[in-house]
Amino acid sequence: MHKVGAKSDFGLRRKLLAAFCTGALLPKLSWAGAPASSPLLLDLQRDGQRVRVNVLTPEGYRAAAWMLRDIKAGNVIGWPSLTLLVWAAQLQEALNTHHAYTVFAVTSGLRTQQTNRRIEGAAQHSLHLPDANNQFHAMDFKPLGATLDQLELIATQMPAGGVGRYSSHLHLDVRNSPARW
Template sequence: MISRREFVRKIALAACVAPALAPFDARADNAANATNAVPTLLWLRRGSEERQIDYSTAEGYRAVSWLMRDVKANVVGNPDWRLLQQWSWMQAWLAAYGHHARFDVHSGLRTPATNTYFEGKRASFHLPDRNMVFRAGDFSTPAAPSEYMGRLAYLSQQGGVGFYQTRDFIHTDVRGRVVTWRAR
């Protein structure tokens, strides 16, 4: 784990180029195909666990996977690299404007049983594929309103963005096709 000071330094360096970035390549399926212009740092919290993580390392990727696990079923999956890029890009964008934003993870991977319990949609991008890769996450941040974060996620042009206003979080997924919806 990197120190808070080192994390803030790296985010600040990455944020210097963030406003000039065009939306990153939606075809990058893994770290090997990812562009170097996108920062690989995330500041996440799930319950009482909070970490600042460089997910480009094996240890960092495992830490992110753990924080985005299905808590109800205690199952760990593999977050799609593009989802992590989108979230780190959003954090770098905010950092470029002086807002260092921790993301509070509400949901990442969901097993079919957990997904049925919470929403029941069979085509959810929270569900893992045969390689345990999931392509969606729900989060909120104390640094910015959910409406703003949803609009920022839409700006990345990576996939679905759901606005959950009464529950004050957003959903992002990397399905490729850009769609938005609003729910209570």
């Protein structure tokens, strides 16, 4: 199993992203926690739209990218980290299994520099910002069907990544070591 968060993970994610953008399915996705032949579903809601997609397909990946767009910058679309989508889908599945069916209402995904500057308290080097490959590594969302307490409890069991609990939502990001706030 590939260790998520290792330095080599960024190179692997770039290769996976390139394959998804060209429409190729990769059987190597087993490192992400589910074999490529099994759907890894993510149910997202935002601005009156709702999608339930398999993040391991090109169509599902593109739909998730649309739902995580920067709406404050005129619907700018970036490319979410595949690891971020996989973690979100696994988190949602755990909530569905142990609590109740839960939809994630997206409050933030990609942020342009302009949007990030307008958000009070946003980190200057936020993982919501696109990197050199236009890939971002963070999302904020509310659980619809479970409580923030239930969501936080499961999310903090992840071995890596950032999990931040706020009064109205949870922040999830991809980083090399665990961070909790």
